[in-house]
Amino acid sequence: MSRIKEAFTGKKAFIPFITCGDGGLANTIDIVKAAVENGADLVELGIPFSDPTAEGPVIQAANIRALATGVTTDKIFDMVVELRKSVSVPLVFMTYANVVFSYGIEKFVGKCHEVGIDGLILPDVPFEEKEEFASVCDKYDIDLISLIAPTSHERIAMIAKEAKGFIYIVSSLGVTGVRNEINTDIASMVKLIRANTNTPCAVGFGISTPEQAAKMRELSDGVIVGSAIVRQVAEYGNDAAGHIGEYVKSMVG
Amino acid sequence: MSRGRFGIHGGQYIPETLMNAVIELEEAYNRFKADEGFNAELKKLLNEYAGRPSLLYYAEKMTKDLEGPKIYLKREDLNHTGSHKINNVLGQALLAKKMGKTRLIAETGAGQHGVATATAAALMDMDCVIFMGEEDTKRQALNVYRMRLLGAEVIPVKSGTATLKDAVSEAMREWTNRIDDTHYCLGSVMGPHPFPTIVRDFQSVISKEIKEQMYEAEGTLPDAVIACVGGGSNAIGTFYNFIEDKSVRLIGCEAAGRGIDTFETAATINTGKLGIFHGMKSYFCQDKYGQIAPVYSISAGLDYPGIGPEHADLHDTGRAEYVAITDDEAVQAFEYLSRVEGIIPAIESAHAVAYIMKHAKDFSKDQKVVITISGRGDKDCAQIARYRGENIYE
Numbered sequence: 182m183s184r185i186k187e188a189f190t191g192k193k194a195f196i197p198f199i200t201c202g203d204g205g206l207a208n209t210i211d212i213v214k215a216a217v218e219n220g221a222d223l224v225e226l227g228i229p230f231s232d233p234t235a236e237g238p239v240i241q242a243a244n245i246r247a248l249a250t251g252v253t254t255d256k257i258f259d260m261v262v263e264l265r266k267s268v269s270v271p272l273v274f275m276t277y278a279n280v281v282f283s284y285g286i287e288k289f290v291g292k293c294h295e296v297g298i299d300g301l302i303l304p305d306v307p308f309e310e311k312e313e314f315a316s317v318c319d320k321y322d323i324d325l326i327s328l329i330a331p332t333s334h335e336r337i338a339m340i341a342k343e344a345k346g347f348i349y350i351v352s353s354l355g356v357t358g359v360r361n362e363i364n365t366d367i368a369s370m371v372k373l374i375r376a377n378t379n380t381p382c383a384v385g386f387g388i389s390t391p392e393q394a395a396k397m398r399e400l401s402d403g404v405i406v407g408s409a410i411v412r413q414v415a416e417y418g419n420d421a422a423g424h425i426g427e428y429v430k431s432m433v434g
Numbered sequence: 435m436s437r438g439r440f441g442i443h444g445g446q447y448i449p450e451t452l453m454n455a456v457i458e459l460e461e462a463y464n465r466f467k468a469d470e471g472f473n474a475e476l477k478k479l480l481n482e483y484a485g486r487p488s489l490l491y492y493a494e495k496m497t498k499d500l501e502g503p504k505i506y507l508k509r510e511d512l513n514h515t516g517s518h519k520i521n522n523v524l525g526q527a528l529l530a531k532k533m534g535k536t537r538l539i540a541e542t543g544a545g546q547h548g549v550a551t552a553t554a555a556a557l558m559d560m561d562c563v564i565f566m567g568e569e570d571t572k573r574q575a576l577n578v579y580r581m582r583l584l585g586a587e588v589i590p591v592k593s594g595t596a597t598l599k600d601a602v603s604e605a606m607r608e609w610t611n612r613i614d615d616t617h618y619c620l621g622s623v624m625g626p627h628p629f630p631t632i633v634r635d636f637q638s639v640i641s642k643e644i645k646e647q648m649y650e651a652e653g654t655l656p657d658a659v660i661a662c663v664g665g666g667s668n669a670i671g672t673f674y675n676f677i678e679d680k681s682v683r684l685i686g687c688e689a690a691g692r693g694i695d696t697f698e699t700a701a702t703i704n705t706g707k708l709g710i711f712h713g714m715k716s717y718f719c720q721d722k723y724g725q726i727a728p729v730y731s732i733s734a735g736l737d738y739p740g741i742g743p744e745h746a747d748l749h750d751t752g753r754a755e756y757v758a759i760t761d762d763e764a765v766q767a768f769e770y771l772s773r774v775e776g777i778i779p780a781i782e783s784a785h786a787v788a789y790i791m792k793h794a795k796d797f798s799k800d801q802k803v804v805i806t807i808s809g810r811g812d813k814d815c816a817q818i819a820r821y822r823g824e825n826i827y828e
């Protein structure tokens with residue numbers, strides 16, 4: 182069993198997202214540790230990209246802040262080595278196709294394996310384009326995570342059947358960011374997913390409150406929270422770890 | 435299986451949220467492009483509304499002055515709205531209407547595509563929202579007013595470098611937010627499949643007409659066709675029907691900005707490398723870690739860090755040549771064409787004119803070249819005046 186699937190075994194997973202290098206890489210390490218100590222089951226690490234087309238304003242700004250500190254893919258690999266000395270929950274990278282492609286897919290995924298990354302999320306690589314990345318990920322036992330959106334409809338079966346690690350259910354139309362309400366029929370999406378695979382599924386996009394998290398946890402196998410955490414990094418900077426630890430505790434349920 | 439490849443380039447690198455939208459678009463396009471009624475309706479719009487066919491003008495004074503080949507100008511600047519952009523927009527707006535969409539969104543750089551989209555939306559009673567880099571709304575303030583006058587909402591994009599690439603990103607974000615009633619009217623031969631194919635097909639009317647007009651004027655094919663390249667829509671329109679005619683040189687002119695040996699450039703083929711961005715695999719200006727470079731050109735319409743996938747493939751196979759033209763050369767060409775032929779070209783198109791000013795002597799006098807004047811230069815006058823140190827504002 183992949184380490185990712187283990188994170189969902191016998192429990193609902195809470196998955197925080199953090200942009201690497203926002204406030205410096207030492208800050209990222211502190212935040213990840215605080216999140217894990219307070220109950221995070223898996224952590225999504227964003228490698229910043231200059232033009233993150235799937236992100237709303239909060240994570241866009243985090244990408245710009247992080248890049249401005251001079252963070253690079255290589256420095257982030259080094260940070261993961263450091264993190265792995267004390268953090269054992271699964272870690273997945275979230276970034277854009279060009280970051281991986283320009284590094285060299287084989288070199289990037291090989292390095293993920295070497296430093297202890299468990300999975301990879303590429304929001305601009307849909308099912309039709311995944312082979313170029315998935316074939317290499319399979320070779321190195323890295324799970325290439327599939328996304329399913331409110332518009333996926335009849336594509337759900339096809340995507341679910343080949344899904345690895347966990348399935349990322351995009352809760353709403355549009356880009357990442359906090360939403361007051363999530364109106365998508367998540368239950369129907371989960372039903373279709375479960376009819377086609379045993380791979381667990383977690384819901385992300387727009388979740389910020391413990392109430393929303395509880396509702397999504399009930400409907401699926403886990404909850405992903407990004408913008409609500411990243412905006413605390415913007416607000417508290419290098420003091421963010423403590424605040425985010427408390428926040429994670431309130432969200433874990 | 436990946437769709438929409440040109441050699442290794444192209445594809446559909448977009449969020450899952452948009453996949454059904456592009457699949458639906460491809461199906462609708464394939465259905466309507468074979469539909470006689472649709473084609474008749476589009477032809478009527480192009481001829482009676484946009485003013486096609488556009489003229490092929492023999493630039494006799496320029497020919498004599500440069501002492502090179504016989505120079506013809508394909509006058510896309512004479513189209514309604516002042517550029518080639520209307521060819522694509524009328525096609526896409528009609529298609530969107532047939533698909534039951536009621537709202538058009540688009541990106542724009544110089545404002546030409548935004549104005550064309552706002553125009554089609556007004557004509558076809560559709561809502562319209564245009565995304566334009568904040569930097570460009572300042573460079574092209576008059577076009578912002580034109581779009582608003584036509585009933586469009588113009589949203590200044592502040593993210594990133596606040597230019598064309600950021601306008602594309604923001605339009606894509608808006609499309610993922612609202613798909614049901616909205617068509618993304620992409621303005622160039624870029625983005626995810628099927629856009630590079632759809633836009634190319636709608637722009638290929640340029641080379642279809644050039645071929646017919648050259649046969650009428652000279653009884654032969656041209657020796658070269660020349661166009662400026664940002665994303666590359668007027669260039670692919672100019673090249674397309676000559677790709678199989680191997681004797682015709684296809685020459686694309688990229689924006690070198692302050693020079694391809696500086697960071698202030700937008701010459702993708704000359705300075706970029708293979709990457710994946712804005713829905714496609716192609717060449718992009720980027721750093722070692724794949725971060726997209728903040729490109730620069732005096733021309734807001736060529737100020738883009740990528741190039742359409744079909745151009746990337748025409749470069750790989752050697753079928754087309756891509757050369758870099760600096761700001762200085764383009765400004766000189768802008769002034770030259772104005773004075774010698776009485777035609778003020780868009781600063782984008784001036785990059786193509788600059789090529790023949792530099793290379794006229796490489797051709798013999800019995801050769802014929804066609805330069806596509808993709809747009810008119812009224813929009814650029816204030817900026818070029820400022821470039822020359824004359825502080826005038828619109």
